[in-house]
Amino acid sequence: KAGVTQTPRYLIKTRGQQVTLSCSPISGHRSVSWYQQTPGQGLQFLFEYFSETQRNKGNFPGRFSGRQFSNSRSEMNVSTLELGDSALYLCASSLGWEQYFGPGTRLTVT
Amino acid sequence: AQKITQTQPGMFVQEKEAVTLDCTYDTSDQSYGLFWYKQPSSGEMIFLIYQGSYDEQNATEGRYSLNFQKARKSANLVISASQLGDSAMYFCAMREGMDSSYKLIFGSGTRLLVRP
Numbered sequence: 001k002a003g004v005t006q007t008p009r010y011l012i013k014t015r016g017q018q019v020t021l022s023c024s025p026i027s028g029h030r031s032v033s034w035y036q037q038t039p040g041q042g043l044q045f046l047f048e049y050f051s052e053t054q055r056n057k058g059n060f061p062g063r064f065s066g067r068q069f070s071n072s073r074s075e076m077n078v079s080t081l082e083l084g085d086s087a088l089y090l091c092a093s094s095l096g097w098e099q100y101f102g103p104g105t106r107l108t109v110t
Numbered sequence: 111a112q113k114i115t116q117t118q119p120g121m122f123v124q125e126k127e128a129v130t131l132d133c134t135y136d137t138s139d140q141s142y143g144l145f146w147y148k149q150p151s152s153g154e155m156i157f158l159i160y161q162g163s164y165d166e167q168n169a170t171e172g173r174y175s176l177n178f179q180k181a182r183k184s185a186n187l188v189i190s191a192s193q194l195g196d197s198a199m200y201f202c203a204m205r206e207g208m209d210s211s212y213k214l215i216f217g218s219g220t221r222l223l224v225r226p
Contacts, residue, residue, distance in 0.1 A: 033214070048211065050212075058213075092155075099157070099205070099214065100157050103153065104154060104155075
């Protein structure tokens with residue numbers, strides 16, 4: 001069974017731009033969660049999507065948004081990028097107790 | 111409030127020896143799950159082991175075992191026969207409301223270095 005895939009793996013953007021990250025979950029998994037990892041704040045929960053609906057949301061500004069498609073693939077969008085948005089963005093695919101992560105997208109904002 | 115505490119920022123272990131990474135948690139939920147993940151320098155979060163709050167037996171997965179002490183709210187990871195490839199960051203995480211949410215709360219992590 002294929003694992004969780006995330007694209008792109010690396011991204012460099014300029015302050016003020018927007019970015020879209022993609023996550024394809026493990027086949028059969030209906031939940032996708034997103035996390036931001038920074039050296040200062042550690043791993044923080046962004047949001048979770050289940051069957052195309054946002055089920056849970058972390059404490060992030062509205063510039064961070066997401067969506068899930070009918071095939072369970074999910075996208076995360078960050079608008080008006082700030083330097084502090086530089087981070088590793090991880091998505092997790094879940095079913096039952098299983099919760100597996102993708103390799104992450106490393107975003108650098110200059 | 112839900113919280114995960116990992117009190118060891120860094121640890122050393124000699125190759126082939128066992129090591130215990132500490133994790134304590136705080137929750138008022140009766141139903142929760144505890145996870146350990148390994149994160150090498152590449153950044154990928156690798157699932158190691160899972161323990162459900164209602165599981166009576168301690169979870170084991172190969173060289174990994176979870177020492178679950180519910181009354182003390184601790185879920186320590188034991189790695190037996192350490193290998194050089196075990197050098198990485200290790201994160202303890204908790205999920206509350208097992209039926210309704212997949213949100214994980216993470217600890218700050220422990221950096222493990224295995225010495226040859």
